[in-house]
């Protein structure tokens with residue numbers, strides 16, 4: 528379901544030379560003996576997820592879909608990005624479906640928060656507040672505003688419209704949910720935020736958006752099976768992980784994830800969190816960047832083509848578009864576009880990709896890795912998540928870094944709390 532092609536001429540080391548290290552780290556990951564082994568619950572998740580809870584997610588989603596025009600998801604980082612990425616990828620950017628899914632709790636921007644509150648004021652609203660720690664300030668600030676709004680609007684019924692996804696026992700959010708009688712879903716202890724889209728964190732909002740979460744789990748399982756063998760000739764996720772390391776050894780410190788689909792741009796944000804938070808430690812790591820082509824060929828394309836040679840591109844191609852359009856003929860041809868008459872717009876997109884590849888690789892000397900995903904379906908989303916989870920864990924373990932913590936994100940919080948006067 529995901530194929531990797533590399534422009535081998537750029538790789539100065541042989542991918543297979545890493546086989547021994549990859550086999551060792553694969554064993555450690557599967558046996559929960561790797562660095563950060565407290566957070567590898569996602570590895571076996573396709574086989575171990577709680578079926579009862581999964582059924583309850585579907586029931587709750589159906590209930591929420593009946594009740595609201597707007598479903599407000601309140602969370603940040605791993606408690607936000609995956610759900611939004613999935614919904615945009617699978618449903619598209621103008622799905623015009625009910626309920627509309629809106630995100631808050633992911634910023635301190637007063638303008639954004641005020642505008643969301645204004646937007647939902649006269650609509651039927653349900654809320655999903657998501658926080659593993661239950662103490663994240665962006666989320667807590669927005670949720671207090673939302674809670675007061677819901678209590679005022681729905682009085683006693685507010686609790687029927689609010690769902691909390693949090694730790695099974697710890698944290699302020701758990702205490703609030705218990706006290707108020709909200710329905711709750713559990714974020715497993717051994718799955719970190721950026722790996723949590725495959726748990727209720729992502730699955731509830733995704734199901735409320737009308738997406739088939741059974742298909743996501745079946746994609747996840749398929750990837751688990753396809754990636755069981757650590758042989759670099761067969762395991763595309765590990766081969767991708769190794770290519771990144773080789774390219775960084777050659778001095779490429781930036782990876783640009785490129786898609787030719789605008790509805791994949793939040794996937795790139797999710798991917799940036801996954802790789803950036805996992806790898807950027809101890810003065811090591813590749814900076815994850817992203818672009819959407821051909822849109823950004825009219826901006827960043829110039830840098831990629833002729834700028835400083837710091838980056839390689841990973842092209843995430845979609846084999847089959849969700850929809851296609853045949854370009855019409857025009858009798859007058861005033862715009863001189865008849866050379867495309869009868870052609871599919873996706874074909875034009877693919878030709879743009881091919882032309883760009885030649886320009887960046889052959890003329891620009893920019894290494895390109897190409898990952899091809901079958902389509903933008905729910906099943907492909909599940910497959911892709913698991914593919915990137917495994918690739919990310921392997922590429923970071925190859926650096927001898929713990930892929931599952933994020934100690935650096937605490938520094939800004941400490942300073943902010945001091946400035947805010949928090950005890």
Ligand code: PA5
Pocket residue numbers: 603604605606657658659660661662663666719720721722804933
């Ligand atoms: O990857 C992570 O763990 C983080 O990005 C968290 O997801 C993010 O900080 C939100 O944390 P929480 O779910 O505890 O509110």
